[in-house]
Structures are given as C-alpha cells and as structure tokens.
Amino acid sequence: MASMPSRHHSVNVGLIGLGSDWETGYAPVFARLRDRIHVRAVYDAVVNRAQQVADEFRADVAEGMLALIQRPDVDAVLILDAAWHGHRPLNFVCAKKKPAYLAAQIDADLPTLLELHRIASSCGQTVMPEFSHRHTPATARLRELMATRIGHPRRIKIEAQAPPPKDGNPRSERLPDATRLADLFDWCRYVVGTAPVSVESQSAATEATQTDPERRESFCIQFQCDHSGREGTRAELHLGDRQSSADSAEGAWVRYEIECEQGQAVLEGASRITWVDGSAPVTESLTTERSAIEVLFDHFCRRVVGGLIPVADIGDLCQNLKLVRAAEKSRSEGKPVILNGSFE
Numbered sequence: 001m002a003s004m005p006s007r008h009h010s011v012n013v014g015l016i017g018l019g020s021d022w023e024t025g026y027a028p029v030f031a032r033l034r035d036r037i038h039v040r041a042v043y044d045a046v047v048n049r050a051q052q053v054a055d056e057f058r059a060d061v062a063e064g065m066l067a068l069i070q071r072p073d074v075d076a077v078l079i080l081d082a083a084w085h086g087h088r089p090l091n092f093v094c095a096k097k098k099p100a101y102l103a104a105q106i107d108a109d110l111p112t113l114l115e116l117h118r119i120a121s122s123c124g125q126t127v128m129p130e131f132s133h134r135h136t137p138a139t140a141r142l143r144e145l146m147a148t149r150i151g152h153p154r155r156i157k158i159e160a161q162a163p164p165p166k167d168g169n170p171r172s173e174r175l176p177d178a179t180r181l182a183d184l185f186d187w188c189r190y191v192v193g194t195a196p197v198s199v200e201s202q203s204a205a206t207e208a209t210q211t212d213p214e215r216r217e218s219f220c221i222q223f224q225c226d227h228s229g230r231e232g233t234r235a236e237l238h239l240g241d242r243q244s245s246a247d248s249a250e251g252a253w254v255r256y257e258i259e260c261e262q263g264q265a266v267l268e269g270a271s272r273i274t275w276v277d278g279s280a281p282v283t284e285s286l287t288t289e290r291s292a293i294e295v296l297f298d299h300f301c302r303r304v305v306g307g308l309i310p311v312a313d314i315g316d317l318c319q320n321l322k323l324v325r326a327a328e329k330s331r332s333e334g335k336p337v338i339l340n341g342s343f344e
Contacts, residue, residue: 009305014041014074016065016089017081017104018049026080026103029293030057036301043068045083065089069096076126076304079104087112093127094119101300103130105179110321117314126303128296128311133187133254135295136270137286142191142258149277151261152226153192156235158184160254180239181219181327182320184254186312188221188235189319191258197232198222198338199323201331216240219327220336 018026030037039057043065044050054061062068065085069077069092076099079089087108093100094116108116120127133139146152160180189196202218217239223232256267263277271286290298302309326337 009301010036010038011301011304012038012040012073012075014043014062014068014071014077015039015053016043016068016077016079017083018042018044018046018053019081019104022053022080025293027053029291029297032294033297037297040073041068041071044081045085065092066096069093069098074098076100076300082106087116090116090127094125097123097125099126099128099300099304101128101130101297106317110318110325113314113318113321117318120314126300126311127314128300128303129314129317130293130296131183131186131190131312131316132292132296133183134190134312135292135299136267137289137291138267138269138271138273139187139191140289140295141273141284141286142256142265142267142275145263145265145273145275145277146191146260150263150265150275152230153233153258153260154231155259156188156191156233157257157259158188158235158237158254159240160184160237161240178324178328181237182324184237184239185221185323185327186316186320187256188223188237189316189323192223192233192235194223194226194232196221196323196339197224198336199326199330200336201327217331219330221323 030039039054039059041060041062042050042054042057043062044053047061050061053059062071065088068074077089077093078101079093080103082089082104087106089104090100090102090106090108106113116127119125185196198221200220200222202220219237219239221235221237223235225232254269256265258265258267263275265273265275267273270292271289272283273286274281274283276282299309299311303311322339326339330337
C-alpha cells in the first residue's frame with residue numbers, strides 16, 4: 001500500500017493578483033511557509049508590483065493568467081485578487097483542472113458558480129474558497145469546547161461593524177454588504193453544522209445625524225434539527241456601519257455570543273474567547289496560535305499533495321450566495337423566506 005503524502009510536502013504555486021492585503025496579510029504567511037510553498041510565477045494587473053514580488057521569491061513574472069496556469073512547474077494557483085477580471089481566473093483554473101485557492105471576491109452569478117462547481121467536482125479538482133472566519137484561533141477553540149465542555153450551540157448572536165478604514169476616511173474600504181453577510185452566514189453554517197431552513201431580515205435604518213448616518217441591519221437564520229432531533233440553532237446577526245473606538249483594534253470588528261447546551265462562549269476578534277461551563281468564566285488570548293490564513297494555506301497544501309482533509313469548495317460559495325439572496329428577498333418582502341435546501 002502506498003504511503004500517505006507528508007503534510008510537509010512542498011507545493012509549487014503561481015500567484016494571480018496581489019491586492020491591498022498582500023503586505024500585511026499574505027506576504028508574512030508566505031515568509032513563514034517558505035519550506036512548504038514555493039512561488040514559481042506571479043501575475044498581477046500592476047506589472048511593477050508583480051515584478052517586485054517575483055524578485056523577492058526568485059520567481060517569474062507571467063505574461064497572463066492562462067500562461068501562469070498552464071506552466072508545468074506550477075502545481076496549484078492562488079487567486080488573491082481578481083482585479084477587473086471578474087470570474088475569468090476561476091473559469092481558467094476549472095478549464096485547466098488545476099487546484100486553486102480562491103481568496104479574491106468573485107463577481108459571478110449563481111448559475112455560473114454552479115457550472116464551475118460541476119466542472120471541478122466531476123474531476124475531483126480542489127477549488128478552495130478562503131473562508132477565514134472559519135479558521136481563526138478563537139473559532140478553532142470554540143469548536144474544541146463545543147466537543148468537550150459546552151455542547152452544541154442553541155443560539156448565536158453576532159454583532160459586526162465594518163472594519164476601520166486604513167486611510168481614516170469612514171466611507172472607504174468597507175466590505176460590500178453582501179460580502180460581509182456571506183462571510184458571517186458561512187461562519188454560522190460551519191459552526192452549527194446543519195442546514196439553514198429559513199432566513200428573515202429585520203432591518204432598521206436610522207440617521208444619527210444628517211452628515212453621519214448609521215445604518216443597522218439585522219437578520220435571523222433558523223437551522224434545522226440535527227439527527228438526534230434536538231431543536232435547531234437560531235442565529236441572529238446585527239450589522240452596523242460605524243466603527244466605535246472600543247472596537248477599533250484590528251480584527252475586533254465582530255463579536256460572537258454563543259449559547260450552548262452546557263455553557264456559553266464569547267468571541268471577540270480573531271484571538272480572544274471567554275467561556276463558561278458552570279464555573280467561573282475563563283478568558284483565553286490565543287495570539288500565539290497560527291493565523292486563519294496560515295491554517296488555510298496548510299489545509300490547501302495538504303489537499304494538493306493528495307491529503308483528504310475536508311475543505312470548503314465552490315458549493316459553499318453557492319450556499320452562501322443563496323442565503324444572501326434569501327435575506328435580500330426577506331428584506332424586500334418583509335417576511336421570512338423558507339429555504340428548500342437546493343441551489344435553485
């Protein structure tokens with residue numbers, strides 16, 4: 001019997017797009033994983049930027065996306081920024097059946113994503129979207145506690161605000177509402193582990209002042225019962241526009257409260273969790289743990305070399321898009337939307 005591939009087997013990758021998060025988000029992770037991830041080629045809409053990064057990794061600058069994807073020395077492709085190309089990078093990797101890590105926001109409708117999901121699934125191709133909320137240190141610890149101490153979640157409450165803009169302009173660098181909502185819906189699906197059965201919008205828009213409007217939207221997802229028949233989890237999401245000074249620390253723009261069968265937990269940012277299971281509350285700071293991006297890169301590399309670790313796929317993108325559409329429909333109609341469990 002052939003031995004399983006080592007989790008430390010190296011992978012040769014090509015980078016498509018670098019984006020605004022390269023310096024602070026991705027470059028440090030690549031530096032830490034140089035023994036596992038070897039950058040062979042770089043393509044970016046800004047040629048000078050591509051050249052700079054390629055020089056750093058002693059890689060080549062690719063003339064185009066297809067040229068990069070087709071290189072025989074590229075085992076997998078990391079799409080970090082789609083720029084104005086829309087879903088073309090995703091089309092190309094699916095057509096060439098090359099494993100891909102998808103960090104870029106893909107502007108594609110549901111039928112297009114469904115077809116790409118069909119293509120990738122038919123040949124066992126790994127196309128792994130970056131759902132970083134799933135793999136923060138705090139979320140990983142929450143899942144451990146759910147399995148060992150506090151039990152299955154009965155109710156989830158999420159308070160989220162747009163992250164603070166880097167340039168100080170409160171109108172800039174806000175994640176689009178649909179993207180923020182999809183990320184949070186995905187986190188709920190991941191933690192709960194059962195399918196959602198209904199979505200309801202409970203939106204409320206208020207004007208703090210004429211020049212400083214604060215918009216607040218609320219949504220409720222009801223999840224189905226699990227195989228044991230216990231009542232399904234209820235998740236409440238509250239999204240606000242303004243960033244308070246108390247939440248201005250990096251990564252602290254979202255707060256999760258989870259009420260479980262035998263205890264409770266509160267997650268603040270990516271690396272802080274407070275939990276209780278009947279005794280005194282315990283607060284843990286997990287800043288020394290691996291970041292979500294490092295965990296995701298590890299999982300992706302393990303899949304590329306033949307590992308069977310479960311990862312997200314384009315089907316999860318479809319589910320999240322379906323949930324966002326249902327939430328928008330509920331908002332427009334003023335009533336809950338019942339989900340039928342399909343992608344239609």
